[in-house]
Amino acid sequence: MRSGTVAVIGKANAGKSTLVNVLVGEKVAIVSPKPQTTRERILGVLTREDRQIVFADTPGIYRSRNELTARMMRTTENTAKEVDVILYVHDGHAGLKEDDIALMKRELSRKIPMLIAYTKIDICPKERIPADVKTLYEAGVDADVLPVSARRGKNIAKLEEAIFALLPEGEKLFPDDIVSDHSEKFAVAELMREKILLKYEQEIPHGVAIVVNTFEKREDLYEISLDIVCEKAGHKAILIGKQGKALKEVASFARKDMEKLLGCKVFLTVYVKVREGWRDSARLLKEFGYEES
Ligand SMILES: Nc1nc2c(ncn2[C@@H]2O[C@H](COP(=O)(O)OP(=O)(O)OP(=O)(O)O)[C@@H](O)[C@H]2O)c(=O)[nH]1
Numbered sequence: 001m002r003s004g005t006v007a008v009i010g011k012a013n014a015g016k017s018t019l020v021n022v023l024v025g026e027k028v029a030i031v032s033p034k035p036q037t038t039r040e041r042i043l044g045v046l047t048r049e050d051r052q053i054v055f056a057d058t059p060g061i062y063r064s065r066n067e068l069t070a071r072m073m074r075t076t077e078n079t080a081k082e083v084d085v086i087l088y089v090h091d092g093h094a095g096l097k098e099d100d101i102a103l104m105k106r107e108l109s110r111k112i113p114m115l116i117a118y119t120k121i122d123i124c125p126k127e128r129i130p131a132d133v134k135t136l137y138e139a140g141v142d143a144d145v146l147p148v149s150a151r152r153g154k155n156i157a158k159l160e161e162a163i164f165a166l167l168p169e170g171e172k173l174f175p176d177d178i179v180s181d182h183s184e185k186f187a188v189a190e191l192m193r194e195k196i197l198l199k200y201e202q203e204i205p206h207g208v209a210i211v212v213n214t215f216e217k218r219e220d221l222y223e224i225s226l227d228i229v230c231e232k233a234g235h236k237a238i239l240i241g242k243q244g245k246a247l248k249e250v251a252s253f254a255r256k257d258m259e260k261l262l263g264c265k266v267f268l269t270v271y272v273k274v275r276e277g278w279r280d281s282a283r284l285l286k287e288f289g290y291e292e293s
């Protein structure tokens with residue numbers, strides 16, 4: 001039996017959460033085309049007869065501009081320090097830049113076994129892959145590079161085996177039926193945030209926090225009531241839309257996913273509230289559940 005933890009690290013929007021979800025085989029983390037989708041460390045647990053791999057999905061590396069993003073970066077830094085393996089996720093489609101090499105070298109300097117998942121190969125030019133691998137080798141990035149596509153499920157089994165080979169012998173860290181360290185209530189809040197990330201543009205989704213006030217099972221349905229907290233009155237108006245149309249749409253979209261997750265009907269009530277500057281307020285960050293992991 002081998003078991004251990006794997007920090008999944010990389011730039012914002014690289015495809016870390018998508019990769020963790022396919023490796024674990026369940027949606028443990030939300031995904032969107034916007035950077036800074038993941039705000040907290042989320043564990044996704046893969047258990048087989050001979051192994052348990054605990055993936056720690058992390059907020060993507062991004063220049064921090066407020067206390068929320070600064071906390072996110074500290075979470076990522078703290079996670080990378082205490083693991084058996086680092087899985088560095090590189091977005092092959094975005095192209096290899098000098099700062100990618102610098103980030104990989106920084107992770108390598110921790111002296112923790114590291115693999116590079118070169119992802120999104122389904123949409124990147126084929127000839128680019130060997131050229132980038134050569135560039136990395138010549139730059140002294142001494143780690144195995146595995147080309148994968150999380151979206152197409154390509155080379156995922158190979159990646160799992162490469163991780164498995166780096167894990168220490170040991171007993172399971174979680175019971176067999178656990179796939180994540182987060183609650184259903186957390187997952188519900190995240191699904192709401194995911195739909196907001198998908199529907200609204202620019203700063204609006206980044207300035208949104210979800211607070212679940214009611215989460216109760218009543219016979220054959222869940223009663224869920226939540227606040228969408230935003231930063232400005234102008235954002236609130238856009239979130240709600242003309243005659244509440246936008247909000248109705250996004251809430252209905254989220255409700256359908258919540259029903260899939262919980263396996264029963266959901267009665268969802270949504271309120272939009274304004275809390276100016278919450279991303280820089282230690283008190284509000286705590287109230288909304290954003291503590292450093
Ligand atoms: N074509 C393609 N797109 C992918 C692949 N993996 C992820 N994506 C897309 O890339 C975008 C970002 O994916 P995420 O998994 O949210 O990225 P992340 O690294 O977790 O991002 P942050 O949490 O913001 O740091 C989404 O639109 C995904 O659908 C892939 O293998 N192929």
Ligand SMILES: [Mg+2]
Pocket residue numbers: 016017018029030031037038057058059060
């Ligand atoms: Mg993510």
